[in-house]
Amino acid sequence: MIYMKKSPALLIIGLAMLLWGWFNANGSLDGVQKSLQRSAYSDHMKVKEKFDAELRVATEIAAAESKPAPDMKMPKSQFDGAKAFQTQMCYIFGGIAGVLGLLIMVWTPKEGNFDYYLSIFPGMAYMLLIALLVRWGLDPLFANWGRDAQPTLGWNFATIFNLNYVVLGIVIGIVIVNVFRIPDWAANGVRTARFFLKTGVILLGALYSATELAQLGGISVAMIGVFVLGSIGVVLYMGRRMNTGNSMTAVLSAGVGVCGVSAAVAAAPVVNAKAAEIAYTIGTILVWGVGCMFLFPTIGHLLNMGPVQFGAWAGTGILNSAQVAGAALAFDPTGIETLKVAEIFNITRVLFLPIVVLWLATWYVKHEVGAEKVDLGKVLFAKFPVFVLGFILMFLLSTLGAFTPAGHYQGKYFSAEQIKEDKLLKVKETRAIEAELARLKEAVGAKQLQDHFKDKAINIGARHATPEDAYKGLAELIANKKVTTREQETLLAAVGKMKGLDAVAASAIDKASKAAYHNSKTIGAFRDWLAWLFSIGLIGLGMQITMAALKQAGGTPLIIGGVVGTAKAVGSLIVVLLFIKEFI
Amino acid sequence: MKTPLKLLLCHHGTGGALAAEALAHEFAVPGTTTLIHCLVVPELWAGMQGDDWLNNASTRDAFGNYVENMLESDAKREVAAVASRCAERGLACESVIRFGNPGETVVAIAGEVDADLVVIGSPRKKGEEGLRSRMELEKLVRGLKCPLLVAPHP
Numbered sequence: 223m224i225y226m227k228k229s230p231a232l233l234i235i236g237l238a239m240l241l242w243g244w245f246n247a248n249g250s251l252d253g254v255q256k257s258l259q260r261s262a263y264s265d266h267m268k269v270k271e272k273f274d275a276e277l278r279v280a281t282e283i284a285a286a287e288s289k290p291a292p293d294m295k296m297p298k299s300q301f302d303g304a305k306a307f308q309t310q311m312c313y314i315f316g317g318i319a320g321v322l323g324l325l326i327m328v329w330t331p332k333e334g335n336f337d338y339y340l341s342i343f344p345g346m347a348y349m350l351l352i353a354l355l356v357r358w359g360l361d362p363l364f365a366n367w368g369r370d371a372q373p374t375l376g377w378n379f380a381t382i383f384n385l386n387y388v389v390l391g392i393v394i395g396i397v398i399v400n401v402f403r404i405p406d407w408a409a410n411g412v413r414t415a416r417f418f419l420k421t422g423v424i425l426l427g428a429l430y431s432a433t434e435l436a437q438l439g440g441i442s443v444a445m446i447g448v449f450v451l452g453s454i455g456v457v458l459y460m461g462r463r464m465n466t467g468n469s470m471t472a473v474l475s476a477g478v479g480v481c482g483v484s485a486a487v488a489a490a491p492v493v494n495a496k497a498a499e500i501a502y503t504i505g506t507i508l509v510w511g512v513g514c515m516f517l518f519p520t521i522g523h524l525l526n527m528g529p530v531q532f533g534a535w536a537g538t539g540i541l542n543s544a545q546v547a548g549a550a551l552a553f554d555p556t557g558i559e560t561l562k563v564a565e566i567f568n569i570t571r572v573l574f575l576p577i578v579v580l581w582l583a584t585w586y587v588k589h590e591v592g593a594e595k596v597d598l599g600k601v602l603f604a605k606f607p608v609f610v611l612g613f614i615l616m617f618l619l620s621t622l623g624a625f626t627p628a629g630h631y632q633g634k635y636f637s638a639e640q641i642k643e644d645k646l647l648k649v650k651e652t653r654a655i656e657a658e659l660a661r662l663k664e665a666v667g668a669k670q671l672q673d674h675f676k677d678k679a680i681n682i683g684a685r686h687a688t689p690e691d692a693y694k695g696l697a698e699l700i701a702n703k704k705v706t707t708r709e710q711e712t713l714l715a716a717v718g719k720m721k722g723l724d725a726v727a728a729s730a731i732d733k734a735s736k737a738a739y740h741n742s743k744t745i746g747a748f749r750d751w752l753a754w755l756f757s758i759g760l761i762g763l764g765m766q767i768t769m770a771a772l773k774q775a776g777g778t779p780l781i782i783g784g785v786v787g788t789a790k791a792v793g794s795l796i797v798v799l800l801f802i803k804e805f806i
Numbered sequence: 807m808k809t810p811l812k813l814l815l816c817h818h819g820t821g822g823a824l825a826a827e828a829l830a831h832e833f834a835v836p837g838t839t840t841l842i843h844c845l846v847v848p849e850l851w852a853g854m855q856g857d858d859w860l861n862n863a864s865t866r867d868a869f870g871n872y873v874e875n876m877l878e879s880d881a882k883r884e885v886a887a888v889a890s891r892c893a894e895r896g897l898a899c900e901s902v903i904r905f906g907n908p909g910e911t912v913v914a915i916a917g918e919v920d921a922d923l924v925v926i927g928s929p930r931k932k933g934e935e936g937l938r939s940r941m942e943l944e945k946l947v948r949g950l951k952c953p954l955l956v957a958p959h960p
Contacts, residue, residue, distance in 0.1 A: 399853075416859040483856035488865050491872035497851075497880060500873065501937055504856050511857075544857040572860045608862055759859070768853030773938040 225341035226331045229407035232344040233323025235351050239316025243309045258362040266301035319347045345411015353757045361387040384519040388551040395764020415762020420609040422755035427616030442570040445538045453786045454479035460782045468590045470499040472582045478786050480578050481571040482507045482542030489579050493586040505774030506783040511542030519553040529559035535798040537567020539791035544763045576605035630742040638706045645737035646703040651730035658727040659696045680716045682709050692717050705738045809835045814842045814921035819884045822927025825957040830925040836896035843888045843901040844915050846908045848939035909942040913949030922952050928959045
């Protein structure tokens with residue numbers, strides 16, 4: 223079979239990207255970019271104004287000294303950086319697409335692996351093109367419209383409805399498949415969306431610390447355990463009460479309980495689900511999943527949830543796993559903290575999947591007359607999610623410092639040596655700290671400090687911090703004008719949050735703390751690429767959600783799914799708000 | 807109305823389809839009419855893996871094969887049932903099984919077999935359980951080059 227479709231589409235996509243890159247590089251698109259990237263352009267104007275003033279002064283000094291005008295270069299602004307990134311990306315991917323597009327046009331396809339692999343590139347380029355349009359065009363456009371309409375509406379509709387690149391990308395994917403249909407030349411490549419998402423999750427493994435993984439793993443096992451097993455139990459009970467068939471009940475309980483469509487796909491053959499039952503279940507789950515993806519981030523913002531809380535809630539309460547990633551990124555599109563939490567929950571769910579499928583297989587055999595026994599070992603082996611091994615491998619490599627020095631994984635790292643001269647404390651600031659140090663050594667101040675430490679339970683290493691530690695830390699800060707160790711930073715950050723502390727001293731301590739942390743360029747770039755992988759993957763997954771499948775939601779499965787889905791979403795929200803704290 | 811030589815019966819086992827079959831039998835004349843049973847597997851099945859991304863390829867393949875085999879055996883069972891009922895009446899019967907959009911596919915098959923009458927069942931009542939894959943009547947009416955007969959809902 224020949225997979226490749228002869229079409230100039232890939233060549234055209236490649237040329238379009240190259241043109242965008244070229245117009246960007248020569249400044250022809252500056253007008254468009256200015257209106258799209260307002261904040262970066264505002265930064266650009268500030269940098270330019272500062273540079274112009276410095277150049278003017280330097281020129282005047284040179285003229286006064288009868289020297290030639292200095293040759294100064296304007297520093298790069300955020301706007302320049304964004305344009306350069308777009309240009310670079312367009313040249314690299316436009317170039318690859320152009321070359322492969324030409325190859326598709328001139329090569330006579332023959333059956334084999336080369337034909338198959340070549341056939342996926344047009345679809346991949348199609349998803350990338352949409353991702354570029356959404357991230358560079360629609361995302362900033364909606365953000366600008368939201369801000370512009372705020373004075374009239376009184377609220378920012380783009381923020382409230384999370385109209386960012388994630389949601390817009392998925393919506394465009396859904397619109398394409400249902401209104402325009404996926405072009406034949408792109409069909410093979412669009413299926414690689416799963417590959418992008420799995421790669422994203424595997425790479426995400428590099429961004430966890432052992433502590434984070436242990437904490438999040440513990441919470442997720444507890445929450446998923448309770449809610450997954452609980453919802454499966456409820457569906458099995460309701461199914462029996464409402465006389466839904468055994469296979470229908472089993473496939474619905476997997477879908478509603480574990481990880482949505484993925485669980486239904488894994489369980490259906492094992493419990494001999496009938497065609498209509500599969501359609502009802504998948505339709506119900508997709509309707510709920512898509513609805514939750516829009517609803518959850520809005521509720522999360524309204525309740526002022528943090529990344530850990532929202533990630534835990536989305537990871538437990540959303541029925542379908544694809545929408546978990548979507549909702550997490552929709553909630554926090556610029557960072558990946560929420561995604562990190564949500565994906566741990568997704569991984570926990572998928573690790574539960576083989577066990578749940580085994581449970582349902584056993585349940586089905588027990589309740590269905592004439593059902594054939596299944597090979598439990600074979601099922602367990604076949605359903606084990608292999609990509610989780612990749613995630614664990616990346617985590618191990620990262621922990622061993624294979625990508626960045628230890629401690630850089632969070633994107634920010636501590637280094638007293640790298641603190642720049644202009645970030646050292648000024649005399650006014652050290653004097654304010656000196657005055658506070660003297661006050662804290664007196665009886666009232668010492669008591670206040672002791673109570674604060676007791677209340678916040680601040681630890682240094684394995685022991686509780688004492689006021690003496692704080693005196694020593696503050697004295698060293700005054701002497702060095704900067705923090706010198708991570709322990710000192712942790713301690714002083716806690717002191718800086720003490721009630722009644724002088725505002726100048728508190729601000730100086732905060733400044734010293736922040737100055738000791740630096741952005742890791744490697745991790746920053748890594749995070750950017752992760753966001754691109756998820757963005758492309760979610761656009762592709764959006765293209766798998768057909769209205770024909772959504773329309774199948776109905777009947778008893780919709781009632782059971784609705785009841786259990788709502789109970790799970792509300793129940794997990796209550797648990798998260800009561801018990802999950804932002805401690806990571 | 808003259809006796810149809812090639813009567814295309816759209817039938818996929820529902821109550822409406824059984825009513826259409828009964829109506830088709832009224833119009834078909836043994837020895838003259840060939841009843842062509844058209845069974846369309848709706849394309850909604852193509853999107854039935856939804857946005858699953860967590861499973862291994864082997865699990866997705868197993869699901870795909872399972873659904874395909876099930877749809878195939880369901881279709882074959884329906885074809886055999888219709889053929890058997892035709893045989894009881896002495897009617898010549900052929901069958902065509904296709905995957906696609908029901909309306910478009912029926913129009914295409916009617917053209918290919920040169921049907922001179924197409925018989926379909928009426929849509930299910932609202933709220934009644936069943937797959938949501940209704941034939942777009944307008945597409946059918948505009949596309950067919952022969953009369954279309956719609957059996958009332960039983």
